[in-house]
Amino acid sequence: MDVTAEVALECLERMVVIRAVEEGICAEYSNRNIRGPVHLSIGQEAMAVGVLNVCRPEDVAVSTHRDHAHYLAKGGSVGAMIDELYGLESGCSRGYGGSMHLFSGEANFMGASAVLPGSTPIAVGLGLGCKLDGRRAVAVGFSGDGASDEGSFFEALNLAAVLKLPVLFVCENNGLSTNTPLAARQAQTDISAKARAFGLVAANADAVDVFAVRRAAAEVLDHVRSTSQPAVLALTADRLCAHVGPVSTIDPIDTGAMLAEAANGATRDPIASCVGAILRDEPQLRGECIEILEGVPTRIAAEFRRANAAFEDRNAVAGLVAPPPPKSHTV
Amino acid sequence: MATTTHTDAATREQYLQMHRWMCMAKALDDRMHILVKQGRAPFVGSSRGHEGIQVASTAALGADDWLVPHYRGLANSIVRGLTMKEWMLAVFAKAADPLSAGRNIPGGCFSYHALKIAPVSQVVASWIPKASGIAYAAKLVGDGSVTLCTFGDGATSQGDFHEGVNFAAVHRLPVVFVCENNSYAISVPIRLQMANPDVADRAAGYGIPGATVDGTDVPASYAVCREAVDRARKGEGPTLIDAKVWRMNSHTSEDNHLKYRTKEEIADASEHDPIMRFVAWLVERRWIAAEEAAKIQDGFDREASDAADWAEQQPDPAPEDALTNVFAAGRAQGASV
Ligand SMILES: Cc1ncc(C[n+]2csc(CCOP(=O)(O)OP(=O)(O)O)c2C)c(N)n1
Ligand SMILES: Cc1ncc(C[n+]2csc(CCOP(=O)(O)OP(=O)(O)O)c2C)c(N)n1
Ligand SMILES: [Mg+2]
Ligand SMILES: [Mg+2]
Numbered sequence: 001m002d003v004t005a006e007v008a009l010e011c012l013e014r015m016v017v018i019r020a021v022e023e024g025i026c027a028e029y030s031n032r033n034i035r036g037p038v039h040l041s042i043g044q045e046a047m048a049v050g051v052l053n054v055c056r057p058e059d060v061a062v063s064t065h066r067d068h069a070h071y072l073a074k075g076g077s078v079g080a081m082i083d084e085l086y087g088l089e090s091g092c093s094r095g096y097g098g099s100m101h102l103f104s105g106e107a108n109f110m111g112a113s114a115v116l117p118g119s120t121p122i123a124v125g126l127g128l129g130c131k132l133d134g135r136r137a138v139a140v141g142f143s144g145d146g147a148s149d150e151g152s153f154f155e156a157l158n159l160a161a162v163l164k165l166p167v168l169f170v171c172e173n174n175g176l177s178t179n180t181p182l183a184a185r186q187a188q189t190d191i192s193a194k195a196r197a198f199g200l201v202a203a204n205a206d207a208v209d210v211f212a213v214r215r216a217a218a219e220v221l222d223h224v225r226s227t228s229q230p231a232v233l234a235l236t237a238d239r240l241c242a243h244v245g246p247v248s249t250i251d252p253i254d255t256g257a258m259l260a261e262a263a264n265g266a267t268r269d270p271i272a273s274c275v276g277a278i279l280r281d282e283p284q285l286r287g288e289c290i291e292i293l294e295g296v297p298t299r300i301a302a303e304f305r306r307a308n309a310a311f312e313d314r315n316a317v318a319g320l321v322a323p324p325p326p327k328s329h330t331v
Numbered sequence: 332m333a334t335t336t337h338t339d340a341a342t343r344e345q346y347l348q349m350h351r352w353m354c355m356a357k358a359l360d361d362r363m364h365i366l367v368k369q370g371r372a373p374f375v376g377s378s379r380g381h382e383g384i385q386v387a388s389t390a391a392l393g394a395d396d397w398l399v400p401h402y403r404g405l406a407n408s409i410v411r412g413l414t415m416k417e418w419m420l421a422v423f424a425k426a427a428d429p430l431s432a433g434r435n436i437p438g439g440c441f442s443y444h445a446l447k448i449a450p451v452s453q454v455v456a457s458w459i460p461k462a463s464g465i466a467y468a469a470k471l472v473g474d475g476s477v478t479l480c481t482f483g484d485g486a487t488s489q490g491d492f493h494e495g496v497n498f499a500a501v502h503r504l505p506v507v508f509v510c511e512n513n514s515y516a517i518s519v520p521i522r523l524q525m526a527n528p529d530v531a532d533r534a535a536g537y538g539i540p541g542a543t544v545d546g547t548d549v550p551a552s553y554a555v556c557r558e559a560v561d562r563a564r565k566g567e568g569p570t571l572i573d574a575k576v577w578r579m580n581s582h583t584s585e586d587n588h589l590k591y592r593t594k595e596e597i598a599d600a601s602e603h604d605p606i607m608r609f610v611a612w613l614v615e616r617r618w619i620a621a622e623e624a625a626k627i628q629d630g631f632d633r634e635a636s637d638a639a640d641w642a643e644q645q646p647d648p649a650p651e652d653a654l655t656n657v658f659a660a661g662r663a664q665g666a667s668v
Contacts, residue, residue, distance in 0.1 A: 149497065151490015158488055161526035187500035187568075188538030197533040199526030 001211055001281045009285065011053055011210045012274050013292045015045040017078060018069045019253060019271060020300040022241075025085065028304055029246035033311050034085045038099045041069035042248045043240030046270035047172045048073035050205075050213025051140065051233065054221055060108045060126045061140040062119045065100045066172075067112035070142050075107035082303050086311040117147030120156040120169060127160060127167035131228060138166045138224050146177030148194065149185050160230035161198045167230040168221055169195070172207070174239040195232035207237035208273050238268045255293045340554040341390070343618050349390055349549055350613060351627060353382040353606050356406035358631035359418055362639055367584045371643065372422050376439050378405040380579035381511050383605030384546030386410055387553040388479055388509050388572075391560045397469075397478040399449045399462035402439040403511065404481055411446040415635055419642035426648040432656060433648040439583075447476075455516075456486040459495035459508070466504035466569075477563040478506040479556075485516025487530050496571060500537040503568035507559040510571070511546060513578035518591040531573035539569050546574030547605035550612065577603035 001008055022040045029038070041048065048069035052061065055074075063070040071081060076092060081102055084091030093103045103111040110126060113119055123141025130137040147153050148171060160167045171191045175182050182189045192202030201223050205216035213235060220231040241248045250269060251257065261267050262276035275293075278285050341349070360379050366372035378385065385406035389398060392410075400407045405418070417429050421440075424433035430442050431450075442450030449465060451458035462480030469476045486492055487510060499506045510530045514521040521528050534541025540562070544555045552574060559570035577600035581588040588597065606628075613619040 149494070151492070151494040153490075154493040155488060155490045158525055162523060185501060186497055186538070187503075188536055194533070194536030197527060197536045 001277050002215060003211060005282055005285055007053070008211075008274075008278050008282070009288055009292065011049050011214065012271070012278065012289065013296060014049045014053070014073055015210065015271050015274060016253065016292050016296040017300065018045045018048070018072050020297040021072065021078060021081065022068060023248065023252045023297065024082070024300055024304045026246040026248055026252075028308065031308070033308055035087070036098045036100075037065075037244045038085075038246055039066040039068075039244050040241040040246070040248065041066055042250065043238050043268065043270065044172060044174060044207065045069050046210035046213050046274070047170065047207045047235045047237060048142070050207065050210045050235075051142075051168075051170055051217040053210075053214055054218045055138065055140060058108065058135060058137045059140060060110050060130065060137060061142065062110045062122045062126060063102075063112040063142045064116070064119050064144060064147070065112070065114035066144065067100060067102050067142075070112070071102040071104060071107075071109050074104065074109040076102060076104035076109050077107075078300065079303050079307070080104070082307045083310070086307045088307065088310055088314065090310070117143045117150045117153040117156070119143050120147055120153050123167050123169065124156045124160050124163075124165060127165035127230070128163065130166050131164075136225060138168055138221060140168045140170060142170045142172060144177065145171060145173040145175065145182050145191065146185075147171070148191050149177060154194070154198075157195055157198050157200060157230070157232070161200050164227075164229050166224050166228045168217075168224050169200075169230065169232045170217075171232060171234045173234055173236045175236070176239060176243070178243045191234040192232055195234075201229065201231040202234065203231070204234045204236070207235040208268055208270050209277070210270055210274050211277060237270065240268065253293055253297055255290055258293055259290075340550060340557050343616075345390065346550070346613065347618065349386045349553070350606075350609060350619070350624070351631075352386045352390075352406060352409050353549075353609065354628045354631045355409050355415065355635075356382050356385070357606055358628065358635035359405060359409075359415060359638075361632065362635040363422060364580075364584070366422065366639055371639075373424075373437055374439065374584055375422075376402050376583040377578075377580040378403045380513065380577045380600060380603065380605065381546070382406040383549045383609065384509065384511055384544070384552045384556075384574035384576060385481070387546075387549050388481065388507070388556040388574075391507075391553060391556040392477065392479055395447065395474070396476050396560075397447045397449055397462075397465050398441075399451060399458050399465065399478060399480040400441050401451070401458070401482045401486070401511070402436075402441075402453055403483070404441055407479075407481060408441045408443070408446070408448055411443070411448055413441070413443065413446060413448075415631075415638040416642060419635075419638040420645060422639070423642050423645070424648070425642060425645040426652075427645055434657060456482060456489035456491040456495075458482070459486065459489075459492050460498065461495075462506055462508075463495045463499040463504055466499060466506035466563075467502060470502065470504055475564065476505065477560050478504075479509065479560075480506055481509045481511055483516065484510060484512040484514060484521055484528075484530065485519065485524060486510070487533070488516075488524055496533075496537050496539075496569065499569040500539045503566065505563035505566070506569045507556065507563055508569060508571045509556070510573045511576055512573050513576045515578055515582070517582045517586060518588075520591075529573060531571055534571040537571070539571060541571045541573070543573045543575070546576040547603050547608050549605065549609045576605070577601075579604065
C-alpha cells in the first residue's frame, strides 16, 4: 500500500458503505416500497472510491444509470439517498428521481443521466464551467464501457481536447453493455487507445485494487488540474451483480468470510482485495477492518428501517397509495 | 511542384482517364460558378481542390461497388458515370434530373441507383453509418461489393462518424472511409475542430488500419485507395484514409472565405490544385503534352457550357408532382399512419 493507514481505512469504509447500501436494496426491494430499476455497483466499488478519494470537495462529478457508488463516494448523504429510493420528500432529489437520478449539491455530485453516454457530454459542460469560473476544480464524468459505443462519447472527448477543458473521463469497463461483451461491440477494446487519437492523456488501472485506482487517478488528475487538459482513465473490474435489478452474485458481507476471501490473491471482490492489502501491510489494523465490516452494515440497516417506516407512515397518513401487496405475492 | 514515385498502381491509360474525369469535374464546377453569378443557377458547392482524391478513390472501385459520397463529391460521381448533361439537369432542378428529379438541393446531393451511388442527406456525417449498413448488407448477402464512403474533416467531429466506423470495424465490413480533409468545416479551421489534425490516427482506436495521403497526389492516392479496396474485398475489413486537400473556393456560393482566410492562404490553396499537379506529373513522364492537356480541358469547358444551356431549356417538375417519390407509397395523400 502506498497510502496512510487513515486513507486505507477511509477507502475501505467508503466501499463497505456502498456495498451495504446495495445489499440493503437487495434485501428490501421485494417489499415493493422501493420501486423502479436499480443498477448496482457490487464488484465495481473501487472505481468510484479510488477516483473520488483523490478528488477535492470542489471538484464536480456526474454519473450514469449506475450512480449509487459515485454519489456515495463523492460524499452524498446516505440517509438522503435511501430516502430517495423510497420516494420520500427528504430524498436527495426530493423523491422524484429514484435510483438513477441521485444528486447532491453540497457534495458537488451533479446528478446522473441514464441516456448513454449521458454523463460524458455533461462532464464537458461542467468542465467548461470550471474553466470559465477560474476555479481550479476538475469535472469528473463516469461512464461505462457501453458509453464508448456511442458517438456522443467521442464528440465529448474531442470537444474537451479542443477546448482544453479540465475533465477527467472515467470509463468503467466491466466488459458488458447489459449482456453484450465489449469484444462483440468494438474491434479495439482498449478504450484508452481511442482517447489518445484525440490527443488526450489516457491511463488504465485494474479496479479490483482500490489503491491502484487511486494511484492512477491521482496521476491523471494532477495532469488535468495543472494543464487544464482532459484525460481518460480506463478502469476494469467485474460486475458482481445483475445488470439491473436487486440481484447480487456474491454473498452479503460476512466478516469471517470476508477475512478468508481477503487471503485469496485472485479475488475479484474489491472489498476483499482492500482488506487483504491492509492486513498484509498493516496487520495491526485488523481490529479497525473488522469494526468497519461489522459496524457499517448495521448502521445502514438502521437507515433502511427508518426510511421504510417513514414511507409507510406517509402512505398511511396520505392514503394516496395502495398498500403494498403481501410479501409472498408474486408478480 | 512535388510529384510522386507511385507509378505502378495504375496503367498509363487509366491515369489518362483519371485526368479526363478531373477535367470534367473542373469544367462543371467552373461553369456552375458562372451560372450562379449570372443568376441562372441557385447554388454551388465546389469540389475544386478535391478532385485528386475523389477520382483516385472512386477509380479504385469496380462497377458493382457502392459510392456513398458527401455533398462535395462531384468528381466521385463523374467517375461512376454521371454525365455532364445529367449533372446540369440537377443543377437546374429539372424534372428529368436523375439524382432527385429536382427535389434535392440543386447540385449538392448525389443519388443514382443505376450507378450505385447511394442517396445521402446533407446532415453532416449522417451517411457514414449508412455506408456501414450498405457494407453490412453486402457481407450478409455475400455479393462481394465494396462501399466507398467519403466525408470532410468536420464530419469526424460528429458521433455518427464514430458509430459508423466502429460498427464497420467490429464486423470487419467491406468499406473504405475516406476523409477529404480540407482543414475547414465552412469557416471553422481544423485547429478549432480537433486537437490532433491527423484523422487516420483514430484508426488505431477502432482496431483498423489508417493511412494518411496527400489527396492532391493522384498516383499516391490511387495506390492507397486501391490497397484499401483490395483489403475490403478480401474480407479484411475497413480502412480509414485521411487525404489532405486544399479547398480552393469558398465553402459554397453562400459563403465568402475572404471573411476568415487571408489572401495569402487562398493563393497558397490554389498552388495545391490537384489537376495542375497531375498534369505536371503526366507531362514529366511524357504521357501527355501540356498543350494536349489544355485542349482536353477546353473541350470539357465547352461541353459543360453546352450542357448547361441545354439543361436550362428542359421542363421543370410539375407542381402536381411535388410529393411524388417524397413519401413512402400510401402516405403521400394523407393516408392514415
Ligand atoms: C442511448 C441509450 N441506449 C440504450 C440504453 C439502454 N441501456 C441502459 S444501461 C445499458 C448498458 C450500458 O453499458 P455500460 O455503459 O457498459 O454501463 P454498465 O451498465 O455496464 O455499467 C444500456 C444499453 C440507454 N440507457 N441509453
Ligand atoms: C449536422 C449538421 N450540422 C451542420 C451542418 C451545416 N454544414 C454543412 S457543411 C458543414 C461543414 C462540414 O465540413 P467538412 O465535414 O469538413 O466538409 P467540407 O465541407 O469541408 O468538405 C456544415 C457545418 C450540417 N449540414 N449538418
Ligand atoms: Mg459495462
Ligand atoms: Mg472540411
